[in-house]
Amino acid sequence: MKPQLTLQSPLELPYQEISNYLNQLWISEDKDNSGANTFTLIVWQPAWLEQCLVQTGLINGPITGNISPEIIKVAKKFILDNGLPHTTSLNSDELLNLLRGKLSNKDFEDFRGQFFESSISTLHPRRLITLAPTLKKNSEIKTFVSAYCPLGDNTGIQPICGDLVVIRGDSNSIKDKGLKIIDDLSINELPSWLWWNGSLDEAPEVFDYFANFGIRLIIDTAHGSPNRCLKVLDQLKKKDKAINDLNWLRLKSWRESLAMIFDPPSRRPILDHITDIDVDIAGDHMLQSLFLISWISDKLEWHFTKIEKHKELIKIEFERNKGEIISICINPLPVENPSIHLGQVIGLRLISKISEVQKNNTCVILGCESVECMRLEAGGMADMQLIEQVVPNTFFSSESDVSKLLGSSRGHTSPLFENTINIALKIFNSLNKK
Amino acid sequence: MPSTLSNPLRLGLRQERVISPQCLVIFGASGDLTHRKLIPALFELYLQRRIPSEFGIVGCARRPWTDNQFREKMKLKLSDQILGKEKEWEQFSSYLFYESVDLQQSDHIVRLSKRLNEIDKLQATHGNRTFYLSVSPNFYASGCKALKAAGLIDDPKKSRLVIEKPFGKDYSSAKKLNKVVQSCADESQIFRIDHYLGKETVQNILVLRFANTIFEPIWNRNYISSIQITSSETVGVEDRAGYYESSGALRDMLQNHLTQMLAVTAMEPPGKFEPEAIRNEKAKVLQASKLADENEPWKCCIRGQYGEGGNSSNRLKGYRQEDGVNLNSTTETYIATKVFIDNWRWQGVPFYLRTGKRLPKRLGEIVLTFKDVPVHLFESTIINPSPNQLILRIQPDEGATFKFEVKSPGSGMKSRPVEMEFSYDKSFGEPSDEGYVRLLADAMLSDPTLFTRSDEVEAAWKLYTPLIELMDNTPWKLPIYNYESMTWGPPESDQLLSQDNIFWRRP
Numbered sequence: 001m002k003p004q005l006t007l008q009s010p011l012e013l014p015y016q017e018i019s020n021y022l023n024q025l026w027i028s029e030d031k032d033n034s035g036a037n038t039f040t041l042i043v044w045q046p047a048w049l050e051q052c053l054v055q056t057g058l059i060n061g062p063i064t065g066n067i068s069p070e071i072i073k074v075a076k077k078f079i080l081d082n083g084l085p086h087t088t089s090l091n092s093d094e095l096l097n098l099l100r101g102k103l104s105n106k107d108f109e110d111f112r113g114q115f116f117e118s119s120i121s122t123l124h125p126r127r128l129i130t131l132a133p134t135l136k137k138n139s140e141i142k143t144f145v146s147a148y149c150p151l152g153d154n155t156g157i158q159p160i161c162g163d164l165v166v167i168r169g170d171s172n173s174i175k176d177k178g179l180k181i182i183d184d185l186s187i188n189e190l191p192s193w194l195w196w197n198g199s200l201d202e203a204p205e206v207f208d209y210f211a212n213f214g215i216r217l218i219i220d221t222a223h224g225s226p227n228r229c230l231k232v233l234d235q236l237k238k239k240d241k242a243i244n245d246l247n248w249l250r251l252k253s254w255r256e257s258l259a260m261i262f263d264p265p266s267r268r269p270i271l272d273h274i275t276d277i278d279v280d281i282a283g284d285h286m287l288q289s290l291f292l293i294s295w296i297s298d299k300l301e302w303h304f305t306k307i308e309k310h311k312e313l314i315k316i317e318f319e320r321n322k323g324e325i326i327s328i329c330i331n332p333l334p335v336e337n338p339s340i341h342l343g344q345v346i347g348l349r350l351i352s353k354i355s356e357v358q359k360n361n362t363c364v365i366l367g368c369e370s371v372e373c374m375r376l377e378a379g380g381m382a383d384m385q386l387i388e389q390v391v392p393n394t395f396f397s398s399e400s401d402v403s404k405l406l407g408s409s410r411g412h413t414s415p416l417f418e419n420t421i422n423i424a425l426k427i428f429n430s431l432n433k434k
Numbered sequence: 435m436p437s438t439l440s441n442p443l444r445l446g447l448r449q450e451r452v453i454s455p456q457c458l459v460i461f462g463a464s465g466d467l468t469h470r471k472l473i474p475a476l477f478e479l480y481l482q483r484r485i486p487s488e489f490g491i492v493g494c495a496r497r498p499w500t501d502n503q504f505r506e507k508m509k510l511k512l513s514d515q516i517l518g519k520e521k522e523w524e525q526f527s528s529y530l531f532y533e534s535v536d537l538q539q540s541d542h543i544v545r546l547s548k549r550l551n552e553i554d555k556l557q558a559t560h561g562n563r564t565f566y567l568s569v570s571p572n573f574y575a576s577g578c579k580a581l582k583a584a585g586l587i588d589d590p591k592k593s594r595l596v597i598e599k600p601f602g603k604d605y606s607s608a609k610k611l612n613k614v615v616q617s618c619a620d621e622s623q624i625f626r627i628d629h630y631l632g633k634e635t636v637q638n639i640l641v642l643r644f645a646n647t648i649f650e651p652i653w654n655r656n657y658i659s660s661i662q663i664t665s666s667e668t669v670g671v672e673d674r675a676g677y678y679e680s681s682g683a684l685r686d687m688l689q690n691h692l693t694q695m696l697a698v699t700a701m702e703p704p705g706k707f708e709p710e711a712i713r714n715e716k717a718k719v720l721q722a723s724k725l726a727d728e729n730e731p732w733k734c735c736i737r738g739q740y741g742e743g744g745n746s747s748n749r750l751k752g753y754r755q756e757d758g759v760n761l762n763s764t765t766e767t768y769i770a771t772k773v774f775i776d777n778w779r780w781q782g783v784p785f786y787l788r789t790g791k792r793l794p795k796r797l798g799e800i801v802l803t804f805k806d807v808p809v810h811l812f813e814s815t816i817i818n819p820s821p822n823q824l825i826l827r828i829q830p831d832e833g834a835t836f837k838f839e840v841k842s843p844g845s846g847m848k849s850r851p852v853e854m855e856f857s858y859d860k861s862f863g864e865p866s867d868e869g870y871v872r873l874l875a876d877a878m879l880s881d882p883t884l885f886t887r888s889d890e891v892e893a894a895w896k897l898y899t900p901l902i903e904l905m906d907n908t909p910w911k912l913p914i915y916n917y918e919s920m921t922w923g924p925p926e927s928d929q930l931l932s933q934d935n936i937f938w939r940r941p
Contacts, residue, residue, distance in 0.1 A: 255443070255447060256447060258443055259441060259443040259444045259447055262441045262442075262443055262444070263441055263444065263861060263862045263863060263864075264860055264861055264862075264863060265860070265863035266860070268441060268863075271442065271443075296443070299442045299443050299445060300442060300443075301442075414446075415446060416446045416447075
């Protein structure tokens with residue numbers, strides 16, 4: 001359970017009074033403490049799965065916005081009990097739609113916006129605004145407000161405080177009134193971040209509002225249809241907006257492990273002779289694998305030539321300067337207990353051929369576990385020089401990833417990701433044209 | 435096709451911390467260190483895109499240069515490094531400014547303060563400043579006082595003070611200097627620099643010890659019989675005779691660089707990888723260190739001075755024949771000493787430290803020699819089975835070697851030593867940054883992990899106090915032995931180890 005940020009429950013106030021109340025709060029409090037001089041963090045926090053499970057009575061409330069082990073356990077049981085495949089992701093539309101059909105009118109407490117991991121609170125956000133859309137339609141906007149002072153290691157030092165605001169209501173009321181409230185609450189002299197902690201398919205008007213707002217965005221392209229996610233990336237890129245994508249961030253250990261293999265200069269020539277790449281992904285959401293392929297092709301200066309879909313498989317071809325073809329295959333695999341994030345890379349195989357004699361060629365395998373490495377070894381790979389590495393998909397919580405971004409990024413899109421997006425868009429658009 | 439001279443997949447992956455907008459003020463900007471180390475390190479940071487666009491470098495010295503003269507002089511001195519990067523240098527040099535300042539003149543500091551305010555506006559550096567004292571150590575105290583008096587280091591969040599070595603010339607002067615510096619600035623603002631700690635390989639000792647399970651269990655007196663720490667130079671005193679005559683090898687190298695290597699090698703694991711946790715452990719181990727014989731310190735130290743050497747085509751002068759050196763100088767250019775650490779981990783394990791000029795090789799290394807096996811079951815192909823050794827190479831050819839016994843090929847069961855190698859070059863294929871690149875960036879980022887805290891500096895001086903007192907009061911008890919240039923120091927230094935039945939490693 002994440003720590004509760006506020007000692008007391010936030011005060012419910014009419015939304016028209018929030019801005020005034022906060023101004024008064026900081027004036028009337030300790031004069032030496034005018035609040036953290038950091039940033040505003042706005043969080044789109046739908047927590048649909050948790051809301052559904054509470055409202056169907058499968059778990060007890062309150063709703064906190066956290067994916068607890070209990071939620072995962074109950075949701076997995078629900079999947080099995082209702083005949084959905086083992087491989088169903090906890091964020092899949094099938095699961096949520098099934099749950100939505102079983103909602104009761106049960107009342108529950110909603111504590112969204114009050115629980116944050118210490119990795120975020122220790123960054124002392126000056127203002128934390130949570131947009132908490134409700135499942136219930138026609139629910140009017142409600143606003144809550146509180147000050148908070150995270151306790152740090154250094155007792156004796158004056159605490160650095162901030163305030164938090166929760167805006168709760170159905171998606172329409174958030175769109176109609178909630179955004180206006182955010183407008184009033186923005187602190188001009190501090191940078192603002194939006195963490196879209198939901199699917200990019202939902203509430204497009206709300207998202208577009210922020211995309212046009214002077215704000216730094218944190219999104220997760222593992223959630224939302226690949227089409228919509230790439231469209232969002234394209235829009236943001238065209239508007240020159242800073243893009244921070246948690247789905248790209250989670251590829252970091254794969255990029256690092258692959259780079260590590262080619263750190264010794266003796267291995268670098270292998271890169272010049274790569275002919276085939278296979279990427280295994282969990283489920284059929286192809287974006288993360290597309291990012292990985294696009295990053296590799298960018299760094300090795302390959303040019304995209306074509307893409308084809310063969311049933312589930314996606315085949316992509318690139319060309320090196322000398323006209324040599326590199327064939328890429330993205331294989332969606334059903335996995336038991338899939339990650340909550342869709343389409344995560346679970347295996348990568350590169351084949352580099354310098355000779356007709358198999359043993360002189362090289363096969364590089366990265367797998368999320370040794371079983372995956374063994375799977376990728378099939379087909380005579382062991383006849384080649386084999387370089388293998390296990391890259392465990394040990395995901396940190398999204399909040400921990402977000403805190404890393406907030407703590408390190410100045411709000412620019414990473415140049416590596418920018419190039420990757422360009423190539424990924426080119427490939428995906430080519431697939432859509434067919 | 436991309437060049438595979440560097441790893442194309444590595445490009446852009448390093449997530450370096452970005453330095454916040456600020457002005458770096460270098461006092462002693464006309465000196466060697468500025469053009470040999472500081473400006474090259476800053477240019478390197480610029481090439482790595484780690485310097486923000488809101489940045490300024492203000493050179494200060496007594497010479498009446500203009501901004502443009504300073505830029506031109508730096509360009510000339512760095513010509514080799516700039517070659518092929520002229521465009522980048524042109525952009526970088528727009529960060530360079532110069533102000534003629536004598537730190538002893540209060541009106542000069544007032545003028546500097548005004549200039550810094552102007553540069554703040556011009557470069558949008560928000561009054562955030564790092565002051566680098568690259569001046570004679572005699573001016574450290576007065577320099578700090580002058581900056582304090584002008585109100586330039588009043589804000590601990592916006593100002594930092596970097597002080598070069600040597601920090602003091604003995605325990606009492608270091609203590610006194612600490613007192614003065616700490617009266618001018620908060621300890622969190624003070625960065626006492628020891629460029630050895632900026633070396634990748636010195637930092638790697640921490641990773642090697644605390645990120646691997648195999649080393650730490652044997653990193654103690656139960657398995658290690660002795661540790662040698664060597665830092666040798668092939669060069670002589672060069673043009674530093676003025677400074678070197680008053681410092682010598684003890685103050686120039688032993689008290690700081692070698693002692694820092696000792697601290698990193700011998701410290702206990704910190705609870706967290708946080709600056710204060712690491713510095714606490716380093717300070718603790720230095721406080722527990724003592725000369726092998728404090729009552730008769732001459733028995734655990736050998737001093738030497740290089741004489742003539744070389745060959746007929748390249749005759750090398752002896753130290754006393756060097757320009758600026760007293761003909762009867764008793765300054766040591768070589769020192770070797772034996773130290774014990776009075777704690778549970780290292781009780782009874784001798785640490786041998788040596789450093790010198792005009793030795794046959796330029797190198798820095800730490801050699802951990804493990805205890806002999808309890809029973810020798812196999813005959814060795816050489817006289818005796820050699821003990822296992824872990825050799826950590828600090829420079830050059832950075833890396834590590836593990837020496838162990840294997841079966842020699844043949845029908846018998848004879849053993850012979852072999853070496854298992856790790857080389858930074860072979861594993862990463864890219865040169866690591868100069869120590870100053872890392873340390874300058876860390877200071878500007880207010881990260882004190884790799885800087886020495888006041889108690890560490892004092893403990894390091896205290897360790898050698900018996901030797902310094904001996905050298906000052908009864909120098910004949912610690913004679914200077916002559917050694918031929920390009921040899922491994924005076925033969926007497928071998929006796930320091932041979933009495934323990936140990937030999938210096940011949941790298």
